[in-house]
Amino acid sequence: MDFSSINPALLIASLMVSATPILLAAIGEAVVEKSGVLNLGVEGMMIVGAVVGFIVAVNTDTPLLGFVCAAIISGIFSIIFGILTQYLKSNQVATGLGLTLVGLGLSALLGRPYEGMKSPTLKALEIPFFSDIPVLGKMLFSHDLMIYFSIFLVTLVWWFLKYTHAGMVLRAVGENHDAAHALGYKVVLVRMLAIMFGGATSGLGGAYISLARVPQWTEGMTAGAGWIALAIVVFASWRPWRVLFGAYIFGGVTVLQLNLQAAGASIPVEYLSMSPYLITIVVLVIISSRGNQGAPASLGRPFHASS
């Protein structure tokens, strides 16, 4: 076993790469849940984003366009969930599961001709001056655009929820939809927009897996990332900065586990590869044993305006 092959600077850099798909999906889902909707279809929306992003990027040779299309198509895909749950009043848990199942099937169907191809990847943006700082430069300031964008998105969501009127309306809808409705806010519209935002960021997250982290297309390649994103939202108590923190911790575990595999640690590979999922469970247990503070009060409850 040779632990000296694990370079801490590279470890942190690859931690950010590994955490970004989950971060993007989780920050969107946090907004969705803040509006009082539980969308369990994150995994499905991510994999649709992954395949769409991949197809567009390969055909146009423009990864950035792949990301844009992934966000748009996953946003549209999430509208199915929105219509079913918001207009047709279906059960959110079942519909979200359905979205995941359909997404997995749809992506496998679309991606079949692309199996085994390699995608063009985003170039690293070396931030002038900062990227020349020894160690720190490689670690924090030589990433691709999406990583910076994901952090920007967290900031944006934090600012939106905390300081804008629209953000306040969204939180009100999530806390008590009947009261929000009585005040004249359009509950269903707010929730539809939140669902579409969540769809779009999940699509970006998925595309980041197929365009940056791996970068190729294989069936079912999100491998539970969407579910982990859901867990991270709970872990973060629905707060944007904690979502970032949670995603990076999780990314750290994943990367460390892969590094240990590569370094030939004496722990069997199977135990290492199950570790991210086990750690997610442990974290969920710790969080829930303290009580789920911060869960939006109307989360998952159906809304029907009777008047």
Add this chain to the structure above:
Amino acid sequence: MFKLEKRPEQSQKWIYLSPFLAVLITMISGGILFATLGENPFEAIRIIFWDPLFDPSFASYSRPQLLVKAGPLILIAIGLSFGFKAGVWNIGAEGQYILGAIFGASVALAFYPMESKLIFPLMIIAGALGGFLWGLIPALLKAKLNTNEILVSLMLVYVAESILASVSQGLLKNPDGYGFPGSRNLQNYASAANVEIIANSGMHWGVLFAFITVIFSYIILTKHIQGFNIQLTGQAPRASKFAGVNPTANIVFCLGISGALAGLAGMFEVSGPSGQITIEFNSGYGFTAIIVAFLGRLHPIGIFLSGLLIALTYIGGELAQLMLGLPGASIQLFQGMLLFFLLATDLFANYKVKIGANK
């Protein structure tokens, strides 16, 4: 425009009608899907839903497959339906299925090559126990610490897949297998083989178990207090507390029984149709069973029928793959669409739709 009016009670008529409507809409939109893939939609639908049962050249192979596929689906879906009724969401049946198979196969391999009539019953117990224990983890965490059972049960699927990969390359690997991953084939081990009860019917012990489970769950849900408790907890959680329903016992019952049944399904699969533990042993029955449970209205008889229908789409999908070169994933998509349309048509059961009505 249209307006929704909540029905004071679910419409019984629509509860039974909406699955049929959903199947019909799925067939139509599936036809459109196949047409866009460049296939004749009528031919594709016929190949999926008709030929496996009635075409003389395929039916002799396909008909038994119907029961082989429906057995595990029904068994798992019945278990899930208890929890879904009570608002306990076990979506990790796939993991419980894997653990059941590993436990069952381990018992068989421990006794190999001894022959005894007791081995198969022991395997059944072990399979149920494996799934039960795997289901107990989210159950206890939910009951004691209020941890979200959806996420925990799902995470445990990935853990189970890692365990499966590990044992099929290590602990349970066939010592005479020339180094290939995978266990001994239990079909070649008379005491452990899950054989067909009626030759060439597809009716193996697991299918029989599934049918018995349908009857038992019908009795539990309609005649037994536990069935009442489950429905009460799902429909009125607060009322159920006042009625003295023990929430811990309820959660453990729901997740435990669905785990045990999924474990049984895995055990019957590994000792029967699959024959051995391999890395790719699990094929998604645990997830498809969720669709089966909903399509069957969480009702035992409904699940029985929807299990057969979904099994038909599996076999028909394989046939369509063979005949038309349709990708296997299109069937997965087809099944997912079915769930969507079912959820959508549920609207009619819960709401009255008034078209062009008052403003």
